[in-house]
Amino acid sequence: MSRGIESTSESFDDRMILDEKVLNFLPGGKLMMQKVLKMFLKSSAELMARMDAGLQQNDTDQVLRAAHTLKSSSAMIGAHALSKLCVDIETITFKKEILGVDCLVQEAHKARQQVENEICSKYQTKMLSQPTEGI
Amino acid sequence: MDRRKPIEGIRQKAGLETVMVIDDDPMVRMLMVEALHEANFNVIEASDGHAGLAMFVEHKPALILADLQMPGMDGYSFCKSLRAFPDGKDVPIVVVTGVDDVESIERAYDCGATDFIIKPIKWAIFRHRVQYILRFSKAMQSAQQSSNLLAEAQRVAKLGNWTWDMDGKQLFVSEESYRIFGVPRVAPEVFHKLLINSVHQDDKNAFDIAVQKAIDGESLDIAFKACLSNGEEKTVLMHFDSSAEHLDPGHRVFGTIQDISEQRRAEESIRELAYYDSITGLPNRDLFKEHLSMAMHQASRNREKLAVMFLDLDKFKRINDSLGHEAGDKLLKIVSERLHESVRSTDVASRGLSDMGTSLARLGGDEFTVMLSGLHGVEHVELIAQRILERIAEPVMLSGNRVSVSSSIGIAVYPEDGEDIATLLKNADAAMYKVKSQGRNGVFFYDDAMRRQSHDRLQLESELHEAIEQDQLTLFYQPKVDAQTCRVLGFEALVRWIHPKRGMVSPIDFIPVAEDSGLIIPMGIWIIKAACQQYQQWCSAGDPQISISVNLSAHQFADENLLSAIRDILEETDMPAQFLEFEITETVLMQDADAALKILNEMKAMGLKISIDDFGTGYSSISYLKHFPADVLKIDRAFVKDLPDDEQDATITNAIILLAKALNLGIVAEGVETEAQLQWMRDKACDQIQGYFFSPPVPPEKAAKMLGKCFPLDL
Numbered sequence: 026m027s028r029g030i031e032s033t034s035e036s037f038d039d040r041m042i043l044d045e046k047v048l049n050f051l052p053g054g055k056l057m058m059q060k061v062l063k064m065f066l067k068s069s070a071e072l073m074a075r076m077d078a079g080l081q082q083n084d085t086d087q088v089l090r091a092a093h094t095l096k097s098s099s100a101m102i103g104a105h106a107l108s109k110l111c112v113d114i115e116t117i118t119f120k121k122e123i124l125g126v127d128c129l130v131q132e133a134h135k136a137r138q139q140v141e142n143e144i145c146s147k148y149q150t151k152m153l154s155q156p157t158e159g160i
Numbered sequence: 161m162d163r164r165k166p167i168e169g170i171r172q173k174a175g176l177e178t179v180m181v182i183d184d185d186p187m188v189r190m191l192m193v194e195a196l197h198e199a200n201f202n203v204i205e206a207s208d209g210h211a212g213l214a215m216f217v218e219h220k221p222a223l224i225l226a227d228l229q230m231p232g233m234d235g236y237s238f239c240k241s242l243r244a245f246p247d248g249k250d251v252p253i254v255v256v257t258g259v260d261d262v263e264s265i266e267r268a269y270d271c272g273a274t275d276f277i278i279k280p281i282k283w284a285i286f287r288h289r290v291q292y293i294l295r296f297s298k299a300m301q302s303a304q305q306s307s308n309l310l311a312e313a314q315r316v317a318k319l320g321n322w323t324w325d326m327d328g329k330q331l332f333v334s335e336e337s338y339r340i341f342g343v344p345r346v347a348p349e350v351f352h353k354l355l356i357n358s359v360h361q362d363d364k365n366a367f368d369i370a371v372q373k374a375i376d377g378e379s380l381d382i383a384f385k386a387c388l389s390n391g392e393e394k395t396v397l398m399h400f401d402s403s404a405e406h407l408d409p410g411h412r413v414f415g416t417i418q419d420i421s422e423q424r425r426a427e428e429s430i431r432e433l434a435y436y437d438s439i440t441g442l443p444n445r446d447l448f449k450e451h452l453s454m455a456m457h458q459a460s461r462n463r464e465k466l467a468v469m470f471l472d473l474d475k476f477k478r479i480n481d482s483l484g485h486e487a488g489d490k491l492l493k494i495v496s497e498r499l500h501e502s503v504r505s506t507d508v509a510s511r512g513l514s515d516m517g518t519s520l521a522r523l524g525g526d527e528f529t530v531m532l533s534g535l536h537g538v539e540h541v542e543l544i545a546q547r548i549l550e551r552i553a554e555p556v557m558l559s560g561n562r563v564s565v566s567s568s569i570g571i572a573v574y575p576e577d578g579e580d581i582a583t584l585l586k587n588a589d590a591a592m593y594k595v596k597s598q599g600r601n602g603v604f605f606y607d608d609a610m611r612r613q614s615h616d617r618l619q620l621e622s623e624l625h626e627a628i629e630q631d632q633l634t635l636f637y638q639p640k641v642d643a644q645t646c647r648v649l650g651f652e653a654l655v656r657w658i659h660p661k662r663g664m665v666s667p668i669d670f671i672p673v674a675e676d677s678g679l680i681i682p683m684g685i686w687i688i689k690a691a692c693q694q695y696q697q698w699c700s701a702g703d704p705q706i707s708i709s710v711n712l713s714a715h716q717f718a719d720e721n722l723l724s725a726i727r728d729i730l731e732e733t734d735m736p737a738q739f740l741e742f743e744i745t746e747t748v749l750m751q752d753a754d755a756a757l758k759i760l761n762e763m764k765a766m767g768l769k770i771s772i773d774d775f776g777t778g779y780s781s782i783s784y785l786k787h788f789p790a791d792v793l794k795i796d797r798a799f800v801k802d803l804p805d806d807e808q809d810a811t812i813t814n815a816i817i818l819l820a821k822a823l824n825l826g827i828v829a830e831g832v833e834t835e836a837q838l839q840w841m842r843d844k845a846c847d848q849i850q851g852y853f854f855s856p857p858v859p860p861e862k863a864a865k866m867l868g869k870c871f872p873l874d875l
Contacts, residue, residue: 052195
């Protein structure tokens, strides 16, 4: 293990939209990173949609599952702010509550959009409205 | 493991280890696969537990990374299911879970997970983590294998190891130790108690001493009988290893424990084979000697007496020969039972012999011994011997025949009749032979007369040694005379011992001693040499015109150096072989007729003369006689002494003379003492006469005067 890794581990900023350090440590180099980010944009959009649907149907379980998945995948690419919001949503819905979840989901939508914007500007990855074949 | 960065294109290289990734999130899977490829693994992917199980069966991955929350079969169920597979018990499963989710980690462990990785995954350390877990797991598996092997080895050897906390009275033991004691796994305190309580009363003392020595730092072995709770008794060997590197301050001793019951049984059956007679089950000669030795020590300590009986069945050989060995063996068994009964009978105790110890043995053949120890006097010994005789003499049924066997018992008593085993046995044997010689079926104590006889014989033997060394032996010569002309044709040389104190000792007394002690060989050589020297001495005064003959005993004839010794003597004394004659009895020749024929042929080849002595009394074979290259037959004096009146002897003697003539052999009559006998011999055309009628054996000076002369001599 190198010293650099130790210093970054467990000490990231909760408000960070996209943590470059995390991205840079992903395995597989640039090509893989672009592939991952594309996948993220697609899956995160789907997961947000599921949360919305869950909210409308008062289905806390559906919201919980979607938030849980988005929590880890956003953390994986260093989208700390989004991941933090998912943790909050997860915490409330785990207790079968719904109060205040809609606000958090709206926040999450914004955070996700910010992530998308940053990905598009920094990594020239276009948002794909339709899933790419093979994924 | 190769940690270099992988080169593109060798990713699915055979021989790499396979890792399986199970995650429903394709993004996570993709990243993990990438990271694992970089770490030089083969990777297979599954999106849920079911798929994972199927792929496990097909690919047998070395390590599995599994997400916990998945649709379909989740990570927990996957762990549980895989652990139920026969080959899924040991493969490491690493679950991937959120940092805050302690509960899920615990649950995963319960389901059989090996380790966990926190999400979000720290990619830089991920590969190291995986490699480490794999290494660790392999080490664990190999340790487990070693441990299994060790346990298996211990099971096979019936050997367990233990650590004994002497202060805490705890005994930490390996699996096999439990098995030896026939108990399930128990706490160290319980096993400690169990072991201590199992030690057999007889071994308790030795065991406690051993433990104390071990605490004091001595390494040692102790074998003891362990009485198990199920009533079984085992022989257990404990090795205490108190060597310094193992010792720690808390009085801990390390060691092994082994079930040696089987070895002990094997040793006992070997002992049984080595020390017991297989037919009767009685101790054999070796064991009897051990018993006797112990009993003699005890008798010496306690100032007691001890009697050894030598028992021999009379005419046992006849039973063996006529009824077969099976019947013979059966008889031996019956005799051993009757011996047991005779010495065990209750009235022995009532006669004030309650301290008496007994030991029986079969020495071989039909020889038994009975030892009676702890005696204060010998007055009851004969009584017991008589009872044995009577009991053995009772008829038995053997192969449908009613058979009665008598026996002869000789008794020697310690310390009077011998203070060592060999003497005691020899004297009991001598006493037994005395019974045999006096008509069998009786009891004889070794007594003063026998002791004296035996002492005299020993004395004689040692004196005979001196006699040979100090030239106390001398040769006398008895002439052989031509039956018709009465001319002296030769002499038979006969050994005489002129003892400085006893005077003339009869050959009847000292020849048997010489034969038994082996002195007959050097003595025989001396006789041949002395006879040859005498001949040469006579030659120096002119041609003696005689031959000289020497007797050869059975021992000499069997001596492989005989011929070379004769050759040496002929050379040394310049003796012409044709004038030296050896007289050999037909009994000696017939002991091994083929061997005798060879020796006789060689003697003939050397030019020596051979006469067959004592002809007609021994066991002879006319057909061999034909082959033996003999020159002369000597008629035994037994046939001559009652001639001419005894018609039978006359017939036999006449036949012998005719036989000799027919075989072209010379014939000499021995023991001719009267003129009538001489006349009879002349009438039957016997060649030569030897006997007191002409002359007894005479010293050489007297013999010299007979050379070239005819009887009667004018002396």
